[in-house]
Amino acid sequence: MSISRTKIAVLLATSEVDREATVKGWVRTKRESKNVAFIALNDGSTIKNIQIVADTSTFSESFLRRVNTGACLSVTGKIVASQGKGQSVELIAETIDVLGEANPDEYPLQPKKHSLEFLREIAHLRMRTNTFSAVFRIRHTLSFAVHQFFNEKGFVYLNTPIITGSDAEGAGEMFKVTSFDLKNPPRTEEGEIDYTRDFFGKETNLTVSGQLEAELGAMALSEVYTFGPTFRAENSNTSRHLAEFWMIEPEVAFAEINDNMNLAEEFLKYVINYTLDHCQEDLEFLNNRQEQEEKTRPQNERSAMGLIEKLEFVAKNTFERVTYTEAIDILKNSKPNKKKKFNYLIDEWGADLQSEHERFLVEKHFKKPVILFDYPAKIKAFYMRLNEDGKTVRAMDILFPGIGEIVGGSQREERYDVLKEKMKAFDIPEEEMWWYLETRKFGTAPHSGFGLGFERLVQFVTGMTNIRDVIPFPRAPKNAEF
Ligand code: 4AD
Ligand code: MG
Numbered sequence: 001m002s003i004s005r006t007k008i009a010v011l012l013a014t015s016e017v018d019r020e021a022t023v024k025g026w027v028r029t030k031r032e033s034k035n036v037a038f039i040a041l042n043d044g045s046t047i048k049n050i051q052i053v054a055d056t057s058t059f060s061e062s063f064l065r066r067v068n069t070g071a072c073l074s075v076t077g078k079i080v081a082s083q084g085k086g087q088s089v090e091l092i093a094e095t096i097d098v099l100g101e102a103n104p105d106e107y108p109l110q111p112k113k114h115s116l117e118f119l120r121e122i123a124h125l126r127m128r129t130n131t132f133s134a135v136f137r138i139r140h141t142l143s144f145a146v147h148q149f150f151n152e153k154g155f156v157y158l159n160t161p162i163i164t165g166s167d168a169e170g171a172g173e174m175f176k177v178t179s180f181d182l183k184n185p186p187r188t189e190e191g192e193i194d195y196t197r198d199f200f201g202k203e204t205n206l207t208v209s210g211q212l213e214a215e216l217g218a219m220a221l222s223e224v225y226t227f228g229p230t231f232r233a234e235n236s237n238t239s240r241h242l243a244e245f246w247m248i249e250p251e252v253a254f255a256e257i258n259d260n261m262n263l264a265e266e267f268l269k270y271v272i273n274y275t276l277d278h279c280q281e282d283l284e285f286l287n288n289r290q291e292q293e294e295k296t297r298p299q300n301e302r303s304a305m306g307l308i309e310k311l312e313f314v315a316k317n318t319f320e321r322v323t324y325t326e327a328i329d330i331l332k333n334s335k336p337n338k339k340k341k342f343n344y345l346i347d348e349w350g351a352d353l354q355s356e357h358e359r360f361l362v363e364k365h366f367k368k369p370v371i372l373f374d375y376p377a378k379i380k381a382f383y384m385r386l387n388e389d390g391k392t393v394r395a396m397d398i399l400f401p402g403i404g405e406i407v408g409g410s411q412r413e414e415r416y417d418v419l420k421e422k423m424k425a426f427d428i429p430e431e432e433m434w435w436y437l438e439t440r441k442f443g444t445a446p447h448s449g450f451g452l453g454f455e456r457l458v459q460f461v462t463g464m465t466n467i468r469d470v471i472p473f474p475r476a477p478k479n480a481e482f
Contacts, residue, residue: 009045011079017089022076023050024099026128027069029111037064039093041073044133047285051082051090059096069111070102070128116469123473123482131289134282135470138275139458143227145274146248146454149267150225155250158217158224160210165202168428168436169212170381172232174205175243206231209451212383212436214251215412218447219439225250227454235477239466240355240404242455244475251449257385257394257411260448261371264398264407265319267452268369272315275461276308283308290463303402307463310401319369319398322361325349327372330365331357352379355404362399370399382426384410385446386418396450403460409450416440 006021025043032038035056040049052075054064067073074097082090108122109129119126126132150157163177179199180186186194195203210226217224226249233243250263276283287307294302305313322330331337331346331353344354353372362370373396377386384393398407413419419440423430430437458470468474473482 005074007045008041008043008048008050011050011091012046012048012087012089015088017079017081019079020076021079021091022074023052023091024074025050025072027067027071027073027102029069030064030067032064037067039067039073039075041075042128042133044127044137047130047134047137047281048087051084051087052077052093052096053090054093054096058093063096066098066101067096068102068104068107070104070107070109071098072100072102073097074099116466120468120474127472130285132469134279134285135458135462135464136472137282138279138286138462139470141275141279142271142458142461143454145271146227148274149270150250153223155223155225156217156221158210158214158221158226159228160207160213160217160226162207162229163200163204164207165200165204166212166432167203167205168433169209169383170426170428171208173234174208175231175233177204177206208232209247210249211251211449211451214249214449215447216435216439218251218253218449219443219445222253223250237477239468240456240459242467242471242474242476245467245471246454248452248454249449251447253445253447255411255448256446257373257396257448260409260411260450261319261321261373261396264396264409264450264452265371268398268407268457269315271457272311272461276311276315283311286462310463311461314369314400317368319371320366321371321373322366323374324353324372324376324392325374327353327357327361330361334360334365336360350376350378358397358399358404359401362401362404367401369401372397372399380410382422382428383412383419385413386422394448398450400456400460402463402465403456405453406456406460407450407452409448411446411448414440414444414446416444 004022005024008023008025011021011023023041023043025041028040028042028049030037030039037054037056039052039054041052042049075091075093076095077091077093079089080092082088109125119129127136167174186197188194207230209230210228214224214226228246229244230247231244234241252263290307328346328349336342337346342356346357374387374392375395377391377393380393380395384395386393394411396409397405400406413422419437423433455467455470459467462470464470468476
């Protein structure tokens with residue numbers, strides 16, 4: 001009878017020795033000496049490998065030639081206390097099945113340092129590296145923490161549509177969804193494409209955000225959140241933008257802007273603390289990785305804190321809350337503005353903040369996370385609640401060191417007449433948004449919400465500098481392989 005497989009994480013966590021076990025995984029390295037081969041095997045359950053000891057009296061040379069980096073093995077043997085350093089136990093192999101070979105002349109992942117750029121081109125294999133397996137275990141833990149946080153608070157997880165018939169949010173360019181034959185779409189008498197004959201009988205797109213539908217949920221279930229994919233067809237080739245990314249959007253009835261800021265701050269600290277508690281080994285690995293990277297940078301460009309220290313700092317300290325107006329004053333009088341170092345100089349109230357300004361505020365001025373609120377109405381979305389001054393809205397953005405904007409949200413305009421006026425001013429067709437307006441007509445209530453870009457959170461927690469390295473298969477301009 002075969003023994004069932006033990007995960008390497010479980011095996012390494014026990015100190016029980018002198019018993020049989022079967023492990024399955026992929027070869028990271030093989031080291032051969034005179035009478036024995038040492039095989040480091042990894043199954044992704046932990047960053048650590050199990051050391052397999054294969055005696056050459058049991059396994060022939062020709063058999064061991066099939067055991068190369070990348071090959072997949074099933075190994076049964078005896079767990080013993082390890083004599084070598086670096087591991088507590090090792091497995092003395094009795095039988096080895098090669099489930100899948102990996103030809104060393106072709107397998108692209110060799111036991112040496114590969115650049116992240118190169119690994120991006122082999123995304124189908126990069127999860128087999130220490131760095132990416134750590135990143136994706138942390139990504140999993142963060143998403144689990146997101147659900148746990150909201151579940152503990154009694155929020156309802158609401159799935160909002162991915163295909164949407166509205167183009168109203170204005171959060172970004174959209175991808176069209178159609179079942180037409182693009183070479184020959186049906187046309188109206190005027191020669192326009194006749195969308196009434198398309199699959200949904202109207203023009204449809206991939207959603208940029210679940211917010212508008214989440215608001216409908218909050219007006220019935222009080223507290224809801226979404227956690228799903230969103231799509232933006234902007235041509236932004238940056239280290240912080242994806243064309244397909246995951247967003248978490250809580251929406252809360254009876255909450256005003258300050259409640260919204262409190263919720264967002266508590267939420268971010270909770271998920272960061274959860275990861276610190278549950279991903280120690282992976283974080284230590286990434287912490288050391290970052291330390292090595294830093295050493296290759298000039299002294300004045302190195303970050304002041306290590307990865308774990310930075311996470312603990314953010315989890316412990318109160319975020320700075322600053323109005324847009326105060327921020328503009330700080331920026332106007334800042335050194336880079338006076339010395340014309342910003343690409344976009346700040347000369348008057350009303351200017352939209354660029355990421356260089358956000359990062360100055362967070363990294364140079366306040367040196368901690370910042371919540372900016374009360375933005376000019378003109379530079380924010382139509383649904384944000386107008387303040388008494390008639391020119392600012394109850395918007396709030398959270399800015400993080402190294403990332404810039406990680407959260408965008410607001411108190412929503414719940415007053416029917418004011419919202420209708422705003423829609424007119426923003427050129428948003430009422431007929432398309434009748435359902436949104438009806439929530440303001442029937443039992444309206446103050447409410448607030450925000451959106452957290454999940455990949456930007458994973459970037460922050462793992463210290464990865466490019467957003468394409470924190471999602472398994474990134475979608476970006478000219479990039480949809482895998
Ligand atoms: O600020 P945004 O556009 O806000 C909304 O979509 C609102 N509907 C949210 C709400 O109030 N419910 O996007 C929210 C967050 C940003 O702060 C950023 O973290 C992330 O989503 N984000 C992106 N992440 C990766 N790639 C992109 N192209 C992103 N665009 C926004
Ligand atoms: Mg935003």
